[in-house]
Amino acid sequence: MELETARFVLSPLGVDDIDAFVDYRRHPSVAHYQSSTTDYSRADAEQLVAEQPRTGLPAAGEWLQLAVRRRADGTLLGDVAVGADPVQPQTFELGVTLMPSVQGNGYAQEALAAVRDQLFASGAHRITMQGDARNAAVLRLVSRLGFRHEASLHDADWFKGEWSSLECFAQLRSEWVP
């Protein structure tokens, strides 16, 4: 899966991305609402890269990590994760991370929109996103992308030592405006 947008090229995360990937994944603000922690290691990233699906789209239950690289010089800026639902066909979940220094420029919106469009164009039926209810940046982002709010799960997730609430969003292919 390789995509181009006005400012980026997206393609599967590779061995050459590992140093930069680990660097921003360890940043406290990046790890705050994600399952990874500030001690995310090079070995963790090597395992992630080694386990990447080899085919275009992830198969049921698999996650594909797409690197978001600056088009002009290939610099890694962040990543988009594409997960295929383990049970439901043509159903995907998206996640996104940007290194802190490039946040606030619409990059995540541009990268996610490209992945969402590609998934729907390839026959996806439903795409979901979810975020910690305290993660205001991701909630704004998901709304800007036109995802529909489906549920608030109150104190539903035992996360980093406390109960946290989740906001759940979805978009159907029938709701998508290409």
Ligand SMILES: CC(C)(COP(=O)(O)OP(=O)(O)OC[C@H]1O[C@@H](n2cnc3c(N)ncnc32)[C@H](O)[C@@H]1OP(=O)(O)O)[C@@H](O)C(=O)NCCC(=O)NCCS
């Ligand atoms: C979630 C995350 C990717 C959002 O990043 P972001 O930079 O806020 O999102 P975008 O790239 O869409 O940028 C939107 C911001 O850029 C601004 N912006 C500037 N130029 C813009 C442009 N050309 N187009 C759109 N927005 C633009 C918008 O006004 C918006 O600012 P606001 O949120 O203060 O209103 C980022 O906070 C992050 O990586 N967090 C850590 C990882 C994480 O928690 N991920 C969520 C797990 S799903």
